[in-house]
Amino acid sequence: SKYAYVRNFELPDPLLPGTFLIFRLDGHSFHRFSTEHQFTKPNDVQALMLMDHAARDVMEEYKDIVLAFGESDEYSFLLRKSTSLYNRRESKICSTLTSYFTSCYVFHWREYFPDVPLLYPPSFDGRIVVYPSSREIRDYFSWRQADTHINNLYNTIFWALVQQGGKTTTDAHAALRGTVSSQKHEMLFKSFGVNYNEIDARFRKGSILVRDIEDEPTPPELPEPTPASSTAGNQSHSEPTSAAETSQKSLKQKKNKAQTKAKTKINLLHCDIIKDEFWDARPHLLE
């Protein structure tokens, strides 16, 4: 129609090829949301498990996500640097992943909060950050896990002072002002008999969802264990740029399927991801 020219105002937004993409989302006004839905303080294990569930759903749907890290009301996802998801269009990737995570969060709410009805629809913001090398990806995840540690240590002793110590929140903040890590550990132990390192690792380390390669090779004669619908879904997410690429790609995919298509499994961990061990065991994450 004569109005279709308005489409020309949609500008292209491709992300730089050959780079790692981090997609991070964060709950919108979850200070209020956690209060109104009476989340346990400082950590609500059900709320965190719901986040983990939604994140896992996202990874099941988007196979180019190889790793995710969650804490509090946020989750970060790493897309392989070779991903061609939605032709690497920024808005498309960012909006769709945010939407799907949100949808899963609401969809699964009742499984984690059977007795707390959702009072209003929660939402999340999302963003894509582009990183050129594996060094920055390592540091990105270290940044988030270090943040988890700092926040959790503070919040744990803070709420102990308030809930068990009977302090006002103002007094609790005052008591913690200027204390270093070791002093917080000590306060926690001396005043409340709590050994910080024995607290639930989910709270101390956050949640790691990692797409691990299964050991046993896929026997070529057996049908693929992934259901047809999900394979179809996956393919629809990666749009090749040209017919030439398409055919080249399908050939490669067929070849891969026949020979090497490794079975993968998404594992949930609450381990250290700052040190080398986690990464050394999974070189494919940064390839």
Place this chain on the structure above:
Amino acid sequence: SKYAYVRNFELPDPLLPGTFLIFRLDGHSFHRFSTEHQFTKPNDVQALMLMDHAARDVMEEYKDIVLAFGESDEYSFLLRKSTSLYNRRESKICSTLTSYFTSCYVFHWREYFPDVPLLYPPSFDGRIVVYPSSREIRDYFSWRQADTHINNLYNTIFWALVQQGGKTTTDAHAALRGTVSSQKHEMLFKSFGVNYNEIDARFRKGSILVRDIEDEPTPPELPEPTPASSTAGNQSHSEPTSAAETSQKSLKQKKNKAQTKAKTKINLLHCDIIKDEFWDARPHLLE
């Protein structure tokens, strides 16, 4: 921490000031979603009303949206050109609005489909398009409504041929190939006794949600009818860029409140938005 440098890779993405913003979202793979949830063909009034509900929720939450138009699995929203929502950051606006709409869609599902449980979490993609002038905004909405008309006329006669006429879908497509608008009207009337213009306006015109200014001025002595929480929410969405701007703005806001703060109401219409009448009656939409 020594890892915080990774934040520097988050690049600014401000949208050009002084321009109209259109935010459009569209259901992801709703061909499959509508099939699996047995949407009535060609139009499922419950599905469309759910879309309208979610869109209205978005407008209630984001006061800078003055108009929205919905059809099929998509909705477009117009943000005033002076909006400073999230400092006009593209990803923040786009991801948050997409997320909130999605959340509302899932949240209200049961009200519209009490007997159809959600089989899996639906999702939407979102995008922002920037338009410099009111001419393009008029044409944008004309583009979407003309699209609604063309699709609906086609789909109406197509499904009549299939459902009532007993044709296969292949035959129905063949029967329609090359027909112009007037011929389709005629086929519909002659073969099925249906006067196209008497079909539900929601299907023919799509859904218009417009923030209209209420006639009666707000009596200054009465408290604002908007609940405090929602006002707070609204303010938190517009972040002023500087302290200077802030104070200037608060002054202006106070002044506005006292004198002129017009009461607005979101109305749902299914009328023509291509001709001038709709717009002439609402000059504030394009200011």
Place this chain on the structure above:
Amino acid sequence: SKYAYVRNFELPDPLLPGTFLIFRLDGHSFHRFSTEHQFTKPNDVQALMLMDHAARDVMEEYKDIVLAFGESDEYSFLLRKSTSLYNRRESKICSTLTSYFTSCYVFHWREYFPDVPLLYPPSFDGRIVVYPSSREIRDYFSWRQADTHINNLYNTIFWALVQQGGKTTTDAHAALRGTVSSQKHEMLFKSFGVNYNEIDARFRKGSILVRDIEDEPTPPELPEPTPASSTAGNQSHSEPTSAAETSQKSLKQKKNKAQTKAKTKINLLHCDIIKDEFWDARPHLLE
């Protein structure tokens, strides 16, 4: 070749359609350049005329530039909002215009400074700013001309104090601190007998280069007065996006040529461009 994939890293950078483009350039380190080439203080008429010459050359070459404003070591150019110069690719437009201006500046140097050899190659930075409406364009040029006025008034009295008044530069700054416009006019008149308004308009108002439409219509039977080479050059700058557009465009161009192609002329003025008069006489500038 197998290396050609590196081209895929060149990302598209189209500027929003339907918007006015301002291209501004500014001399790189012209504080040093003006000193080393002994520019007259505060204004060197030869240096300014060289800037005007280079700017006029740019306008002769790029027909979509309808207006330019110069002061000091900078020049701003307005491109019509319908321009399709280099398909509105930002880097291409910005780098090419900066390059051509620079080239003209060096090329014509000897005509303006026959006795001052260029000691080293001067350079300029360039940038494109996108404006949605004519209001901002008016304000943009007002911003530059107001800047010219403020700087020139200050510099005129400052250098009078130093050169004729025998003050040190420190003392001259001190003498001017806190003075308002009227006081500066008075100091200039009382101490040096200079009526500011009689100073060269080039210094007070800056340089305006405007593409004016000539009155007499082009007689259709005569050949176009523009040389073939320059027409060719111009066409090569606007690349249509598609074959469809091309043919539509050529038709339109032919039609224009036969009927209405107005003769234009680039005029140099040193007049007010803040008030309406200049613009009211030239409605085509903002169309």
Place this chain on the structure above:
Amino acid sequence: SKYAYVRNFELPDPLLPGTFLIFRLDGHSFHRFSTEHQFTKPNDVQALMLMDHAARDVMEEYKDIVLAFGESDEYSFLLRKSTSLYNRRESKICSTLTSYFTSCYVFHWREYFPDVPLLYPPSFDGRIVVYPSSREIRDYFSWRQADTHINNLYNTIFWALVQQGGKTTTDAHAALRGTVSSQKHEMLFKSFGVNYNEIDARFRKGSILVRDIEDEPTPPELPEPTPASSTAGNQSHSEPTSAAETSQKSLKQKKNKAQTKAKTKINLLHCDIIKDEFWDARPHLLE
């Protein structure tokens, strides 16, 4: 002034940190320029040396450029991945480098073409391409050098057929259609007695300008050999983002100066840069 708000329309354009930047420029309409200035065909050694001179000037001025490659009317420059030139602002870098190169080209014209006056001002377009890793940088330069080889082999035999063989250009093209590399070598040798590998390496390999580290360490007691003005110029190009960074940086710079500041020298080569040897000898280029 009340007009200054127009500055807010200048949007930020930082390039991704931690990435290699390639700046490439290319002569605007050099088909015409080379014809009108009677460049020798297929290669004009004076024209190429002028390009090399301008490129060297750019590298002298912008110390973060470590490598450049030139052929025909184009030059590519590699900026170190840690560069903070103009805070990595894309337009600023791209326009300024293009401008300076252009200026040097015109400035030095007479040295290379003493008998050919410049008929009109030449210009160049410029662009920045961002690359995440050293692999792509290697491939980028291989891409340009392979292009040089292919073009030069073709042009050499083509112009031999025309100039010495008396063929029309149409016939020459026809004679070459479908020939592979080895056949071209043979034609050149058999028909014209020319051994392609003995042709000037500048034509076969292009021009490489590389910033090499000099062997002897700078004796700390001697003053830096770089002239003060150029050092100042260099510093002014890198703008630190914050005060904190500044002080950290100056400390580091001082430390570097005292201890390790290596003397560098820009060398012009016409060697292979596709194989490893060139790069293995200069690991600093890709750091």
